[in-house]
Amino acid sequence: MSTLTLAIVIVFCIGYLFIAIESVTKINKAAIALLMLVATWTLFMISPDSYLQTAIGEQLAAVVSEAIERHLGSTSTTLFFLMGAMTIVELVDQNGGFNFVRDVMHTHSKRGLLWRIAFMTFFLSAILDNLTTSIVMIMILRKLVSDHKDRIIYASLVIIAANSGGAFSPIGDVTTIMLWNKGVITALGVISELLIPSIVSMVIPAYVLSLTLKGSLTFTAEQAQTVQASDLTATQRKVIFFLGVGGLIFVPIFKSITHLPPFVGILLVLGVLWTVTEVFYAHLKEPEEKGAMQKRVSQMLSRIDMSTILFFLGILMAVACLETIGVLTMLGQGLNETFDGNHYLITGIIGVLSSIVDNVPLVAGCIGMYPVAPTGDMAVDGIFWQLLAYCAGVGGSMLIIGSAAGVVVMGLEKITFGWYMHHISWIAFVGYIAGILCYWVEKTYIF
Template structure:
């Protein structure tokens, strides 16, 4: 185990190239302290259920405290404090892009809940007499095919909301169902240039054309199907309690359909603002929030202030999820700044691991560190790889995050929605099914690109 962790640590350092002439602080007390605090903090994040400490608390601590500690070190040693200032601003900019993207996505989810959209969807599924197992497959396939259009996080948030409205207590359905949605959303996002932040980053960096990513579809869906089939064995065949006489068909509020349309328009704005205008994706999302507020104003004029209020929806979002991302991205930025993530790009060289083995290991690393900073690091290092290996790292960074519950934005989002049900420990109980699917995805990639020569 120690060898494996050491190898993953070495690979993590391989992915990052230093943009600034920062002094290497890895052997100083501040460098060692930063690494130690990160490891201890991640221990408490992983054991949230055991210690009853919300995951955002240790994440925020390690992210904020390590940067403050680095600034103090620079001040005590008469180093250029502007380097710390510039790095902090860069990290804040990265955090803001993700923070506001999630903020708007969550606001739309809560708005759809308030408008009765998910109650209506729940009724439509249950009233058909589907068993828990059929509902498991239905939500999984919806996640897989919505994710390439909407993005994996938004998709996971939507479908996990459907899960919890179907049954709030049946863990033997909710836990496999939540894992199924996370795996499906990540796998579905891996073969679309805008289905996941990592694929979007690789596409905009020019590592492949739009069509090149579509060739990852067989790897994505077959790997997902293996995991889903194994998970489905643990889902009961019974049906949710449903009495058509007692449960009247819910009616969506006036204006609900328009909110759905605005949600689609918002996603389109996010993609177009990034691809066409070269703006951050959150800019398009914030424009979508403006549209939602205008719609809310119109509804309040027509039906009264209590009919629909965007700010009421904002008040219900999972703020701990947003704080978790803030802390983790800041913590990774601190590790990068002191030099822990600048040492070992040599693993990509043929005389060491080489591109293929390194990229396979990236999937495991992305499950621990989060796939977004990992992919950002690889793109900065820009190792010498052909198209097939750029597609491989896109695949592994995307679906590898499913191996651990907090390894992807989708997983973190679902943990927030199913708090106390979908946890790190409940996820790890079924992690072996995800690992088998991961291996199948890589095998399919190898057959396509190495055997058939799709390069």
């Protein structure tokens, strides 16, 4: 490894460290990711001809520009997908589309509520995404469970169920979106083969946690009240809900029909939903219209979490630099040699690592480390890619800082790292391993 390559790797590792300890430094990880992007590619430009086989001079500059633009184009497909999906979910939420979820959850049995939370979170996260679903479920839990000791048990299950639900869906988690965008997994393949392992990884922890809950819940008049989050009629809210959630489900179908990238489908859904809501709000009376302006798509676009988008831009482009200089290929070959090509073990370790560090750069790195093969474990929908989707998603549940869902629930419910590690981590780990074993049985005896 050359000195320049080593310098790029060191810069990346330092940035990665600061991203991992964001809660300690209080520096937004998006800022660090952007610095990583600039620093790695700037170092790369010291001697680009060491990595790109081409002539010197203007031709070299053109080749470098083409390489960066190619990676940027690939990254942008993920970013546009995320921005579209975030806006759609926000629009449905702001217009009271998720009120029905709370009605379905209402029960006086603590254990009954736990199972309803488990399955509702699981399937919602497959349609929306694990982060958004976690926020929605915690908001609902606050209306249903007043005892904080009980609520943090439910909240911990929300983390596990959201991550498990996101793992089997091509639109349920950022990592599965990345793998789907890259074409290494298909919607039908990942749903059909990862659904049962993902359910197992959720059901086992849910059963263990149900043993800790006894008794019944009581509801105050305030808790029983349903909040109307929109100036629209009930029928209009239902139309927005079904267009939004149904549209997200339609995206994989649209891709299979047209063979266009997934972000085109998400923009189609956003365009349709935007048009419909504009028609609805255009007919509101003047006093209502002023308050309703905040619920229009044009206003919601200004409230998109740009720090998240910029974080993905920075980290994916920094990983692209490592791919360009050949480091990821060397690392992939090293892992294969060390573990003798055992992809169950390799992806299992990646899943454990994803509970410690962000799974986005881990998966991005794996995409760069391993080329897609025409047949075998590394083929499209092969064992390696499907296990990577499962392990990177479900593995994040083992520590509360291991996933975006865990971090947001940690902040909303004030769950400490130590409490989660002592009471929940081993339960999540058992579910994680059980899911891998279930997948092995599927691949050995069924598929």
